[in-house]
Amino acid sequence: MNRILFRGAELDAAGRLCVEDRRAAHLLDVLKARPGQVVRLGLVNGPRGRGTVEAIAGRRVTLRWEPDGEPPSVPPVDLLLALPRPKVLRRLWAPLAALGVGRIVLVNAARVERQYFDTHWLQPAAYEPLLLEGLEQAGDTRLPEVAVRRRFRPFVEDELESLWPATLRVSAEPGAPGSMTALRRKPGERMLVAVGPEGGWTEFELRLLDARGFRRVGLGERTLRSDTACIALLALAHEVARRDGTGEVP
């Protein structure tokens, strides 16, 4: 935990934060907090800042919050992800937030099994703690926006353009000869990475994406599990974003 996050509603009128959950455990057991000590805090979807420990009573810690400048900018990369198996989805939430994704849209695809949509890992109450864990690791405060779409074609044909105007779009396809880092991103342009199911997008799905300007890229000849492929592709997208102008977009 590199930064302890809290929600605006947790602050009292005097700007004090009082915790007695796993954050208190981290303060007491890992950071060995003592009154007067200053620790890194962050307001979810708000600024980073400092917290000064005011009081410790048993396992309850009270901190004074001081924000530090503007909220961090939204990461320049978004993800269109064919819904993976529940176990893989569960594993992905924290690293996605840690790597930095502005928006995650989970879509259906021909090779997604219908019952995957029943998993509780699609419920905000289940995945938000994992996203927060990733943000705390990375030191960010911006929760990715998450949306779920059960129909691929209507989503691509009717919603995609308005969600992602003027975006550098990439579809990942095992074995595709295109390479992510051969792409050029205009400064400030967002990047959208579409990652298919473990069996890959169908040719029909790839053509729908082609028609919306997605460039096909691969990761070599090896077939990777969805979670490994997602982390690899996001790492490459962030590398392109950093290389081609300010990585962060306000």
Added chain:
Amino acid sequence: MNRILFRGAELDAAGRLCVEDRRAAHLLDVLKARPGQVVRLGLVNGPRGRGTVEAIAGRRVTLRWEPDGEPPSVPPVDLLLALPRPKVLRRLWAPLAALGVGRIVLVNAARVERQYFDTHWLQPAAYEPLLLEGLEQAGDTRLPEVAVRRRFRPFVEDELESLWPATLRVSAEPGAPGSMTALRRKPGERMLVAVGPEGGWTEFELRLLDARGFRRVGLGERTLRSDTACIALLALAHEVARRDGTGEVP
């Protein structure tokens, strides 16, 4: 499982493979194997090839093995990894093999806790099944070589040069301004990526690596968990290897 792997000792004198473990389960339940069906096989550290199902008796499957050409080449990337927490190490074995690593050396570092070396995830009997799982996912047959070194400085000073002569060497450091994809790899040159513990290498350790020609690279301002950082760095190294000449080294 994109390719079923077996050991040479499992073949009978007539070149037949007989399985009744999880590979048989995969053949019967996922591939719905029937006599005459051809499936992808691979000899561990040997060639890829085909298996023709000769007989099915209950949960026992007999296949005729036909190798197909030369063994795959060794992946062009190696990893020098400060020993992570046992839980993280366990999670890493399969993706490392899937991404493709020729050699993995697990080393001590100042910020590695001594008891990490006691984990059974450092025992070949524990990690080899996970490496095989990653190879089966990726369709490769080459088991990474694994070595464990409990002393960092003697390893770097006395062993590193002979293990990795004429190698493009990179040390990963959170926040370092250098970028992996700004490096140029000579065709055929191996790449060695040094990844520190969760708290990072110490400045002393980084200088030891500097003195051996390691170039410092970062992944941006975000702090990533060791497993996410390893996958991200290996993905970038493979991208550089593919871009700058034949990715695979015989």
